[in-house]
Amino acid sequence: MDFKFTEEQVMIRDAADAFLLAEADSAAVRTAMASELGYDPAFWRALCDQMYWHVAHIPEQYGGLGLGYVELCIVMQAMGKRLACAPFFSTVALAANGLLLAGNEAQREQWLPRIAEGQTATLAFHGGGRAWDATAVSGEFTGSGDTYTLNGDYCYVVDGHSADLLLIAARNSQDQHELALFMLDADTAGIERQWQATMDQTRKQASLSLSNVTVAGNARLAGCQADGSTLDTLLDLACIALAAEQCGGTDAILRQAVAYTQEREQFGRTIASFQAIKHKAADIALKSEVAMSAVFYAACVADEYLAGSAGDGELAAQLPEAAAMAKAYCSDAYFFAAGNAMQMYGGVGFTWEYDAHLYFKRAKSSEVLLGNGAWHRERIATGLLGPANGGET
Amino acid sequence: MDFKFTEEQVMIRDAADAFLLAEADSAAVRTAMASELGYDPAFWRALCDQMYWHVAHIPEQYGGLGLGYVELCIVMQAMGKRLACAPFFSTVALAANGLLLAGNEAQREQWLPRIAEGQTATLAFHGGGRAWDATAVSGEFTGSGDTYTLNGDYCYVVDGHSADLLLIAARNSQDQHELALFMLDADTAGIERQWQATMDQTRKQASLSLSNVTVAGNARLAGCQADGSTLDTLLDLACIALAAEQCGGTDAILRQAVAYTQEREQFGRTIASFQAIKHKAADIALKSEVAMSAVFYAACVADEYLAGSAGDGELAAQLPEAAAMAKAYCSDAYFFAAGNAMQMYGGVGFTWEYDAHLYFKRAKSSEVLLGNGAWHRERIATGLLGPANGGET
């Protein structure tokens, strides 16, 4: 037991903070978020070519660095601090994780090197409605063996309008209980993609419409469990990465708001000297610390999960709960922090000019994405208390 | 529209405050609460003989003063301020209201004068479980016309061990959908009564066990609707009276806590000068004001309800919602106030010697009695959104 960063991890963190301080300042974020693409391709190239973040936790045989999930979360946290705009979460935490979980050797060798080259990717699974697990999949596939055809509408696809590669979840049109994952090029015939403008402009969403999209048999990821459990595990891993980002945002907005209150004077004092302001900051600081523990506990669990054969080990078995705890806690902590920070800023906090609203909107969008606090708490409640409504769910 | 106390109402309030300041100080409350009876009979006699509170809203033809529900709530509020111990709520807001709602002329003439003489009374309806409406009734009756037999166990009966008269709710053992109310002497054969020690010692509860209790036909209140709606209305009226008491307690504990913080010094200042303390007090003050509006709005509604033939008038139709709003809001406001007041007191707040814990326990017990905030909010949600679970409840 040694629950602190190693020296190497501290170096990774410091390097990440320094890189993003230079490359993802407020002006850069504002330029990127105003574009439909949503990020600066030069920044993405720098992130890949200089920092190798996109392959941090991808095993070395596929062109990656072979680091762990803790390291990935350190990077996510750093990006969350700066609201850095890049197709990083979608490419790494959604698509690459999907390949690691469900691709066979050949499929990993087919696709992961393309990610390592800097191509972007994402996951499309959500068919609408209020659920954020495998039950949300409504797209369908037909066929078997050599060729499959995909149909359906997908929403809330992160970076879906710009990704080079798509990981698609779909149900067997003949048997709704059979769920599969397909990896394909985004320019495959029959795919229409539409950018959806979002309240949080720093992360882009798209809707996808698939009409008779035909793919070869090997597009179907071989290791995907038909019962949806693989997709749920993928979403758990994504939750942990997203929670790390939220944790970074919580810390950053706290520090920025505190710095502002140290300068701003009212009634002849800095407003930081008012107990109401101090106690708001202290309450955020508490949540920020606990969020940090939640994220890196969950990251350790994810590390063990990905290291062992899936499901082995006491710690690895905690993945669903660890992910739910991290996402529930960090979602609420971030929104709490960003909302209270805006109050600490006072009038300037709700102007476009100051960055407080960017954090506030990001807090809300990442709270909703992959399920909010109540959603994940109910998952945990089911484990502790049995299903709601006496099992009728 | 004139939503303020009349001059007469102000006089009633001031007289009530003055009477209770003299007769229900902390020492008196502590003596009364330590006894099994739960109140000082001399205090009850003074309350009846000097103040006529027990008949305030009973029509003159039955020996009452013929005042309204607003006046009753003014008295309840005053008693709530002092935590006054008396079988007042049970006798007036439960039993007398039951007779007003469901008794025919002969039944009112039979029983109300006994209450006017100072006899105490209460309602027994709850058979256990977590519901606080007519569905909670599990006691049963058999017979019809001339004679009825009652059987069943009743819990959470306010002042049930000491009341002279009992209003009993029961279901037809042959038809669970038929609900009736019976008024009887508490010493009727077959009734066992057991005082239950409670965390809040200022209001006593008992459990009742009825074994083949035989009563005459006229014990069954003639105006009671078989579908339970009369009992629900009775509980609504009781909720409003209880909310008035909670409103009084909220105001009193706020004022006491503020006074304490004005005296107590730490770090060289009165603790009242710390913003954290001031803002806690301000948040309670807000809730206290809104609670006041909730109670007297609901009291006006009850006035109209009791004045007209039941169900007439736009305002009268708001009774269930007004009662639910008042009980939900005041329950939470009182607990919020008492809990935060204890924090404002600091160390002495959790000693037996100071009164803060008496308010805290009363806040909790009256929150639970007749249904807590969540229970009443769900009632309102059903009105706004339809029943939960698509009507399957």
Next chain:
Amino acid sequence: MKLSFDTADEQFRTEIAGWLANNLSGEFETIRFRGGPGDEHMFGEERKRWEQQMAQGGWTCVGWPEEYGGRGLSIEQQVIFHEEYARAGGPGRVGHIGEGLAGPTIIEFGTAEQKQKYLPGIRNGTELWCQGYSEPSAGSDLANVKTKAEYDQGRQAWCISGQKVWTSLAHESDWCFVIARTDPQSQRHHGLGFFLVNMHQPGVEVRPITQLTGTSEFNEVFFDQALAEDILGEPGEGWKIGMALLGFERGVSTLGQQMAFQNELDEIIALARRNGAAQEPDIRQRISEAHIGLRLMRYNAMRMLSGPADGSLDSAALVYKLHWASWHRSLGKLAMDVLGSEGELLMEPPYELSRLQSLFLFTRSDTIYGGTNQVQRNIIAERGLGMPKEPRG
């Protein structure tokens, strides 16, 4: 205590409702429900014409004495007027600063000539007003006035130099009242004057502030040797007059504001029923809580308007801002949570928000402008509960 309106008042309700139904149509159909908070910058021209339509019907300044062109309505009828106006979807009144603030202040403190000069334009909807209160370095610390007034012997008039902020409708307005320092040696609330300034002159510049919604309800106003047409009262009386003006702000119009809130809540309820959120227990509780909060806000306002006989006018009024601002901010969050994942998707690029999205974002300013929640809590604690003032730096 009496909550119902009498027959004459109900007849008045029919009259105004009828006039609105007849007049809020045709060219004005498009501005129904528009121009409220978060939308104040929209449809300036149409709303100016509507102001004059109102004036022709005799429906501006209904609470003013008849000698100044008002209707001298009773409090009850003013309540009814504002309720019906909001219920009919009457647009945000561009004349409200003149009618509700400038006018009453001129009536109380102005000379006969000043009344003659300014009141008819307000009454007739031809001259619009804005307010010059807050300053950038002041925020909630209103007395921190840096704007200067110097008497220019050449121009024979006071000249204003400085900057005001959070001035809504500034670019639509003909006049602005400005608090400025007449005595350069003075501090805080001493040595101030209350000036009436024509906006159409070279020394006045209006710059919109873009908010987190991407829209600009508020402005900065720069005065550079701008001529003040008049001073109200004497130099040095500015603070007294300004405080009196703020007193006019809390009035019967709050009930109209509440009807607008009701429209928003109704939209949320309809949405929840449509998209299934109405079946989520958390949403049910929160919608219920919002409903209760709004209903009780109404009764709180009615107590406030009914006057001081119950001894607590002041406290009911003191809590009003904190209550509605906190409630409204919660409503904004509720709206987003009912929207769920759809809440992220904008109406159109680049940043076209739906009404509920705008509600979510704009309500973050409610707890800041017009005195932050923290300042409101200080006021409640200090003025309402007699707790010590904050020490100054």
Next chain:
Amino acid sequence: MKLSFDTADEQFRTEIAGWLANNLSGEFETIRFRGGPGDEHMFGEERKRWEQQMAQGGWTCVGWPEEYGGRGLSIEQQVIFHEEYARAGGPGRVGHIGEGLAGPTIIEFGTAEQKQKYLPGIRNGTELWCQGYSEPSAGSDLANVKTKAEYDQGRQAWCISGQKVWTSLAHESDWCFVIARTDPQSQRHHGLGFFLVNMHQPGVEVRPITQLTGTSEFNEVFFDQALAEDILGEPGEGWKIGMALLGFERGVSTLGQQMAFQNELDEIIALARRNGAAQEPDIRQRISEAHIGLRLMRYNAMRMLSGPADGSLDSAALVYKLHWASWHRSLGKLAMDVLGSEGELLMEPPYELSRLQSLFLFTRSDTIYGGTNQVQRNIIAERGLGMPKEPRG
């Protein structure tokens, strides 16, 4: 980062678990799970014998260096020790003030003679300690020490006069450490001494404080010319030593405390499953939240114990008290709400509380003693975030 324990540590876990299973039986069966917070006054004699049983097994002072009779356990093994102790239901340790506070302080600041004199009694469980820190007029303002120490030339010793408060286990203890003012001219944290006082002398009087539970975990201790057997360090060093002592308080034992919390939460979960509360959505969310809060408290503590390499040891430690105290108070409320109406009914008259009822009431003190939540927030804001100190009066 590594969360799992290594093999040697797991073997150690087996050892201590086995010893506890063998020894916490027979005469000690009755004190399992007893004597914790809210129950500290119970089973004094049995728990003293248990302390000696522990000592004979070599299980007292396990973190002390071996030269003073400890086991010199690593942090990991101390964590395991405390976890297993709590898991087995080990009773509240009457020796914990000596082992955790007095002993480490004497080890750090005592002379060789003092170590010789005091440490063996602590180690062997034969001499119990209590603390004389707080004073009635001080509360959270620890430096406000009024207790005096005067050097009595006749008795050749320091003599203590004054009053301490909130001293748990005072009537069971043989020794008390007392902070007292050696320089009568000094103020606040200057001029204090740290004294070791024998409780068995005429000048020491212990008076229990009855709390809202009706029980007396805490005491007042009056010193009237009581002889101090020793002074630790020099006169004037009392504050430095006292602060160092408080530093020992936050340590590995927190993980044992968390296991006790887990036992409470488990009881609540079992109750909710039994009485149907587990089907109430609000209860489900809150149980889930409590579970998450406790799990994350554990990982926060492990970060704290793993040391400062991640740069945030201090902040994780700073928030610890606020976190557990707030969490525990919420748990108490949750317990009552799961109990529902049954929560009012006591085990027996006059005031015998069940464990969950006691939890509800006693946890109100958690946010007060050992530094109120307000003081904790000040500390976090000032030390953790660098915000300004509160002005003194």
